[in-house]
Amino acid sequence: MHRDEQFRDFFVARAPALRRTAYLIVGDWHAAEDVTQLGLARLYVVWPRVRVETADAYARRIVVNEALGWLRRTRRESAVEAVPDLPGPTVAESPLDIGSALALLPGQQRAIIALRYVDDLSVAEVARVLDIAEGTVKSQTSRALDTLRSRLPELVLSEETR
Incomplete structure (x- = not known):
């Protein structure tokens, strides 16, 4: 071919x-x-x-x-036409959205969570993809999940470790 x-x-x-x-x-x-x-x-x-x-x-x-x-x-800020008078909906008022949840995390933690739980890669595979140590993958996964749990209490992760 x-x-x-x-x-x-x-x-x-x-x-x-x-x-x-x-x-x-x-x-x-x-x-x-x-x-x-x-x-x-x-x-x-x-x-x-x-x-x-x-x-x-x-x-x-x-x-x-x-x-x-x-x-x-890129900058994390975005321009809006007008400043809103009222704050946006709180987490409890808005439906759970994985994109919004991941936006709470720094880039490397987002990548780790995406690769581990969406692409279903092992710790070793994620470490290879990101060129970091397996221990770093484990610790960053733990920190990311802690952040998600504390900021989004209704977020339920069916499988936290593999």
Whole structure:
């Protein structure tokens, strides 16, 4: 199979999952699309050297790194046309939204939670993707879950450790 055909097949199969992971980290679908496109463009450049058995992990690492870089480069503030007179709904008044919940966390913790609980990766796999120690994954997971529990008491995580 030709290089472009192989990459196209990989792109069609994996882009939606990579975009979802990017969204969970950056919290914006348009930014997630951009991050995914940038990551897959970088992957395409090195595609001839990528082994088939590691292509998924390599692509995930590229996209996660792009997403974390995007978080560092962008401001967390956003402009609004008019300042609201009343505060927005509280957590108890608004439906639970995973994007809002993850927005409470710093970028690396978002990535860890997304990779562990949404992409269902092991501690070792997350450590490899983020190029950090397994102990760091465990401690950051614990801190992230503590933050989510304290800020969102109704958030129920069905499986806290693996």
